[in-house]
Amino acid sequence: MIKGPGYGLTFLYYFALTSALSIVLAHQEGVAWSDPALYKLAVPFGLLAASIGAYINQNTLVTIPVKKNGAKTKQLNESLENKGYAKVANRDGVAAYSRSGLAKLLSGPIFVQIEPRQIMISGRATTVRSIEKQLTDK
Structure with missing residues (x-):
């Protein structure tokens, strides 16, 4: 029987994609790449999107x-x-x-x-x- 990606891989996909997108968007709004706030902002968004995305799409x-x-x-x-x-x-x-x-x-x-x-x-x-x-x- 065919079984696709489970929770872990789906979580990782959504976390990486959302975190990267959050970082790029925040940088375009003027936040410097070296500013820790950039990453402190991206991680919670990544965790939230990954939790929801993995639950729904695994x-x-x-x-x-x-x-x-x-x-x-x-x-x-x-x-x-x-x-x-x-x-x-x-x-x-x-x-x-x-x-x-x-x-x-x-x-x-x-x-x-x-x-x-x-x-x-x-x-x-x-x-x-x-x-x-x-x-x-x-």
């Missing part, structure tokens, strides 16, 4: 135990369709779902592997958690 893998694949598979497909996802590929038992248009750029793909007693879903944490909640509530 990839995660969930495994949902099932008794009957047919009913859960139908619920899964309905849930994905309601979120705007459509199947774009199926290779080696792993189905890839993606959104179309601009939404495709703002949301990552979802990967689904259906086995006899479980369904594994991998993708952005917020989307995967939402799908998991829908499948386990019913």
Whole structure:
């Protein structure tokens, strides 16, 4: 099953990007590169953005135990369709779902592997958690 970057790598990405952007913007407003205030300002912004970004955009893998694949598979497909996802590929038992248009750029793909007693879903944490909640509530 495909599993993307987890919390740590996503946190690092958002922290570095936001901190660097904060430093450049503050410097353009007249703060000197050698001024410690520049970095004292950038680190909190980086930590805040990294915490939020990593929570929302980290990839995660969930495994949902099932008794009957047919009913859960139908619920899964309905849930994905309601979120705007459509199947774009199926290779080696792993189905890839993606959104179309601009939404495709703002949301990552979802990967689904259906086995006899479980369904594994991998993708952005917020989307995967939402799908998991829908499948386990019913």
